[in-house]
Amino acid sequence: MTSDMTALTAAEAVGASERGDLDAGELFEAYRAAAAAEDLNAYLWVAEEAPAQAPAAGAPLAGVPLAVKDLFCTEGVPSQAGSKILEGYRPPYTASVVARLAQAGAPLLGKTNQDEFAMGSSNENSAFGAVLNPWDRTRVPGGSSGGSAAAVAAGSAPWALGTDTGGSIRQPAALCGIVGLKPTYGTVSRYGMIAFASSLDQAGPLTRDVTDAALLLSHMVGKDERDSTSIGFPGTIERPSATSLKGIRLGVPEELSGEGAGIEPGVLAAFDATLKLAEELGASIHTCHLPHAPHALSAYYVLAPAEASSNLARYDGVRYGLRVEDGGLVGMYTKTRSQGFGTEVKRRIMLGTYSLSSGYYDAYYGRAQRVRTKIADDFRTAFDAFHFVVTPTSPSVAFELGSKIADPFSMYVNDYCTVPMSLAGIPAISIPNGLSEGLPTGFQLAGPAFSENRILDAAFALERAIGFDGSAGRTP
Amino acid sequence: MIDREQVLHVARLARLDLTEEEVARMSAELSDVLGHIEKIGELDLAGVPPTTHVVEVSNALRPDEPEPSLPREVALASAPAVADGGFLVPSPQAGGG
Numbered sequence: 001m002t003s004d005m006t007a008l009t010a011a012e013a014v015g016a017s018e019r020g021d022l023d024a025g026e027l028f029e030a031y032r033a034a035a036a037a038e039d040l041n042a043y044l045w046v047a048e049e050a051p052a053q054a055p056a057a058g059a060p061l062a063g064v065p066l067a068v069k070d071l072f073c074t075e076g077v078p079s080q081a082g083s084k085i086l087e088g089y090r091p092p093y094t095a096s097v098v099a100r101l102a103q104a105g106a107p108l109l110g111k112t113n114q115d116e117f118a119m120g121s122s123n124e125n126s127a128f129g130a131v132l133n134p135w136d137r138t139r140v141p142g143g144s145s146g147g148s149a150a151a152v153a154a155g156s157a158p159w160a161l162g163t164d165t166g167g168s169i170r171q172p173a174a175l176c177g178i179v180g181l182k183p184t185y186g187t188v189s190r191y192g193m194i195a196f197a198s199s200l201d202q203a204g205p206l207t208r209d210v211t212d213a214a215l216l217l218s219h220m221v222g223k224d225e226r227d228s229t230s231i232g233f234p235g236t237i238e239r240p241s242a243t244s245l246k247g248i249r250l251g252v253p254e255e256l257s258g259e260g261a262g263i264e265p266g267v268l269a270a271f272d273a274t275l276k277l278a279e280e281l282g283a284s285i286h287t288c289h290l291p292h293a294p295h296a297l298s299a300y301y302v303l304a305p306a307e308a309s310s311n312l313a314r315y316d317g318v319r320y321g322l323r324v325e326d327g328g329l330v331g332m333y334t335k336t337r338s339q340g341f342g343t344e345v346k347r348r349i350m351l352g353t354y355s356l357s358s359g360y361y362d363a364y365y366g367r368a369q370r371v372r373t374k375i376a377d378d379f380r381t382a383f384d385a386f387h388f389v390v391t392p393t394s395p396s397v398a399f400e401l402g403s404k405i406a407d408p409f410s411m412y413v414n415d416y417c418t419v420p421m422s423l424a425g426i427p428a429i430s431i432p433n434g435l436s437e438g439l440p441t442g443f444q445l446a447g448p449a450f451s452e453n454r455i456l457d458a459a460f461a462l463e464r465a466i467g468f469d470g471s472a473g474r475t476p
Numbered sequence: 477m478i479d480r481e482q483v484l485h486v487a488r489l490a491r492l493d494l495t496e497e498e499v500a501r502m503s504a505e506l507s508d509v510l511g512h513i514e515k516i517g518e519l520d521l522a523g524v525p526p527t528t529h530v531v532e533v534s535n536a537l538r539p540d541e542p543e544p545s546l547p548r549e550v551a552l553a554s555a556p557a558v559a560d561g562g563f564l565v566p567s568p569q570a571g572g573g
Contacts (some may be wrong), residue, residue: 367516
């Protein structure tokens with residue numbers, strides 16, 4: 001079965017390995033070769049060889065390798081968060097979630113390209129160049145976890161880790177025709193994740209199907225004493241099996257799907273088609289309201305840059321990465337930061353520093369935190385009446401490289417439908433939802449905190465009904 | 477509207493040295509983004525508490541027991557300059573600045 005190994009989903013590969021039909025070392029080598037040969041610029045580093053030790057007998061992930069976004073620290077392996085300022089950095093430790101997955105039998109296959117410090121929606125902000133969308137190489141894969149999404153869609157990774165601050169797992173998953181899940185804030189440890197906005201950052205899986213997302217997530221969640229904001233997951237993440245949506249009430253927020261939401265007609269048509277399928281599976285569809293959702297993007301672009309400006313103060317040329325000398329100490333800090341950070345990162349540091357500066361704090365940061373409260377309240381009200389809130393994941397299909405990079409706000413609008421859930425800290429999944437103009441669209445399903453099992457079940461039932469064919473994204 | 481003086485002030489606070497071209501672009505771009513963001517000024521938020529954190533976690537403490545930490549040479553291995561077992565930095569009194 002050597003030639004077909006990489007055609008298997010990760011869960012299928014685990015099953016084949018457990019039955020003795022597949023050799024974990026051969027599987028690793030098949031993916032290692034695919035990752036080393038890929039030409040989408042999805043990888044920044046690829047393992048040179050399979051891990052010296054075979055997976056422990058009975059390890060639940062059976063040696064199926066894992067691609068990991070560059071910003072996860074991996075001991076002795078380059079980890080630069082897509083930035084020049086961390087040039088040469090090889091961390092002395094491994095992020096908790098990566099270590100946990102390795103322990104479960106998923107060895108590190110490679111590190112994937114990303115927007116610098118996870119700031120971006122197109123992967124064009126990487127210091128290592130853009131990633132190409134495997135469905136159309138003139139288009140972006142989305143971001144910031146663009147390398148992880150492109151690698152999974154193209155078949156050079158069985159599955160991958162990403163991080164989502166305002167949509168950075170779900171949006172690239174949608175644009176590349178794969179599954180991406182942002183878990184409830186706090187369920188997965190952030191220890192060893194190079195920080196962007198600490199109150200929002202959350203790691204999650206990017207996978208070929210919903211079953212793989214559940215399997216990977218089941219080995220990611222857990223409280224970690226090294227992350228004081230981690231809370232773990234009550235119970236375990238189960239393998240999804242639902243075939244019906246009988247009795248499920250879906251709320252469709254007018255603010256994120258109606259007139260004024262700015263959703264492309266083709267994306268909206270695919271979304272509506274999936275709502276019909278949901279109805280055929282037994283769900284009832286209702287218009288609902290998240291009155292403050294239209295303000296989510298504004299609140300997010302105050303809060304996330306503010307947190308980033310503080311988190312990124314640590315890059316000063318003293319302990320790791322780039323140093324540019326300029327005689328004195330402050331000059332060294334300034335020169336290092338000015339030459340090490342890219343344009344978008346500088347823009348967000350400026351924005352965050354401005355909104356936190358004396359005289360502006362109350363008008364921006366203070367207000368944005370109150371808007372955040374209102375957005376979380378809106379979701380709580382919606383979930384009193386509905387099991388899930390559903391929206392298109394991204395307002396558009398994958399756009400052309402270079403088409404939005406010169407206009408920051410046009411890029412920020414990509415997160416319009418994903419940012420509200422991030423601010424509320426609730427889980428949301430994007431599943432492939434059919435094509436528009438020959439390119440993938442995403443269907444987003446969000447639920448209350450810790451409803452991951454119910455979200456995965458509903459997504460599983462919808463996935464079967466949609467019957468999305470991702471083969472056009474696989475590189476030959 | 478964020479003018480040139482404000483851009484230079486914020487850049488100084490953020491320890492960023494911007495070129496003239498960057499200053500001009502930053503002024504226009506930040507003004508545009510803040511123009512969108514300022515819409516939250518229209519909302520009535522009287523009496524609404526701020527959210528600093530979405531999940532309830534208070535006093536997450538571990539037992540205060542000594543554990544081995546990174547060996548000094550490992551912690552220093554990524555540093556651009558090291559001397560006498562510590563991070564070496566240029567003198568705060570030296571030029572530049």
